[in-house]
Amino acid sequence: MRSDILVIGxxxxxxxxxxxxxxxxxxxxxxxxxxxxxxxxxxxxxMLAPLAEVPKPGPxxxxxxxxxxxxxxxxxxxxAETGLSIEYDASGTLLVAHEADEEAHLDKVxxxxxxxxxxxxxxxxxxxxxxxPDASPGIRRVLRLLGDHxxxxxxxxxxxxxxxxxxxxxxxxxxxxxxxELLDGGGAEGPGVRIHVRGGAPREADHLVLATGxxxxxxxxxxxxxxxxxxxxxxxxQGVEWPWRGCLRSRHGYAVRRGATGLLIGxxxxxxGLLAQPTVAGIASLLAFTRHTLPGLDATRLDTLWAxxxxxxxxxxxxxxxxxxxxxWIATGHFRNGILLAPWTAREIARQMTGQEPSGEAAGLSPxxxxxxxxxxxxxxxxxxxx
Ligand SMILES: Cc1cc2nc3c(=O)[nH]c(=O)nc-3n(C[C@H](O)[C@H](O)[C@H](O)COP(=O)(O)OP(=O)(O)OC[C@H]3O[C@@H](n4cnc5c(N)ncnc54)[C@H](O)[C@@H]3O)c2cc1C
Numbered sequence: 001m002r003s004d005i006l007v008i009g010x011x012x013x014x015x016x017x018x019x020x021x022x023x024x025x026x027x028x029x030x031x032x033x034x035x036x037x038x039x040x041x042x043x044x045x046x047m048l049a050p051l052a053e054v055p056k057p058g059p060x061x062x063x064x065x066x067x068x069x070x071x072x073x074x075x076x077x078x079x080a081e082t083g084l085s086i087e088y089d090a091s092g093t094l095l096v097a098h099e100a101d102e103e104a105h106l107d108k109v110x111x112x113x114x115x116x117x118x119x120x121x122x123x124x125x126x127x128x129x130x131x132x133p134d135a136s137p138g139i140r141r142v143l144r145l146l147g148d149h150x151x152x153x154x155x156x157x158x159x160x161x162x163x164x165x166x167x168x169x170x171x172x173x174x175x176x177x178x179x180x181e182l183l184d185g186g187g188a189e190g191p192g193v194r195i196h197v198r199g200g201a202p203r204e205a206d207h208l209v210l211a212t213g214x215x216x217x218x219x220x221x222x223x224x225x226x227x228x229x230x231x232x233x234x235x236x237x238q239g240v241e242w243p244w245r246g247c248l249r250s251r252h253g254y255a256v257r258r259g260a261t262g263l264l265i266g267x268x269x270x271x272x273g274l275l276a277q278p279t280v281a282g283i284a285s286l287l288a289f290t291r292h293t294l295p296g297l298d299a300t301r302l303d304t305l306w307a308x309x310x311x312x313x314x315x316x317x318x319x320x321x322x323x324x325x326x327x328x329w330i331a332t333g334h335f336r337n338g339i340l341l342a343p344w345t346a347r348e349i350a351r352q353m354t355g356q357e358p359s360g361e362a363a364g365l366s367p368x369x370x371x372x373x374x375x376x377x378x379x380x381x382x383x384x385x386x387x
Pocket of ligand 1: 008009010011012013014031032033034035036038039040041042043044045046047048175176177178211212213214215216219231232233234266267268307308309310311331332333334335336337338339340341
């Protein structure tokens, strides 16, 4: 049966959009090349960090703050729908400075916090040592961002997939979309979209949501979206017994609590194409950060290493909204903030798909900022792309 909406991509963004749209009564199908949350979404650290990530007042910071504020109620809903829980912590983030230039960064973040009314407090050295006993004595200043939280994104993806199913979404895994065709009345049931999949029959729907993360610029049939993969490597330590349950970060890396004794260390930011693998150099840089910032962890057990591909755009902002004149909505390019922005993105896509204007927070995020209409592109898709 033809769906109302086909969502391509079963990462946190595709799943969040699918669940939201199904809850509005739409018939929604997700197609995912691998399995739920197999891309960047399970590689992430799970920081919900508007201020540390976007210390610049403006609509994008407002979108990040709005999404952070949506997370607790979203978790409660997802848990009620599935009976499953998601680890969430609101202790905040400790922004630490070793050097003078890092102190300047703390000042900038504190300034941004004050400008938008977010709580930030200087933490006395003794208190910091109590919370994080393995920290370097060379840390000269600590700023606590009370509004930068964290979530276990691996759990969130699993629970979200279960919630999407409970909402009536059809989840199709092992479906690799090779090409998208825009139907101009020539489809089995009129205008819409048809997707061509590797080794299977084409599927049609009235509308399409593209949520293919770092691969979003690579599916033929749509305008060439300027999304590129930016690799991030991370590792997990086990056996960390700190009183501090939140995040800790400097300009060179971060440490995020996970589970009872886990500590996730991240992350590299590398232009490495589609190679989602940890490397000697990448892991060495994470260990260097760990030894410099948290030297007391030298004997701690190194548990797991991994890498993921962030979807990045030329201006660092996501692509959220409709392709002009087409039954296609884009929800990608979330770069370092896709976990943070998942509930907001789902709400925004659902809002725009029901014919409402983009919210003020979505100002500047429309994919049409990179697409000139109606000129012919070389690929003949009817669009050209500028960046
Ligand atoms: C190391 C690391 C740390 C991070 N830390 C944080 C953090 O702390 N906080 C935060 O907010 N964000 C963080 N991020 C960023 C965040 O992970 C991403 O922004 C987010 O996961 C993007 O979600 P997505 O659903 O768009 O992409 P993905 O999770 O990559 O999902 C896209 C899906 O589309 C599927 N797909 C692609 N092409 C096709 C096709 N042709 N056919 C079918 N399926 C297809 C893929 O298989 C994939 O499952 C981090 C990222 C990394 C790598």
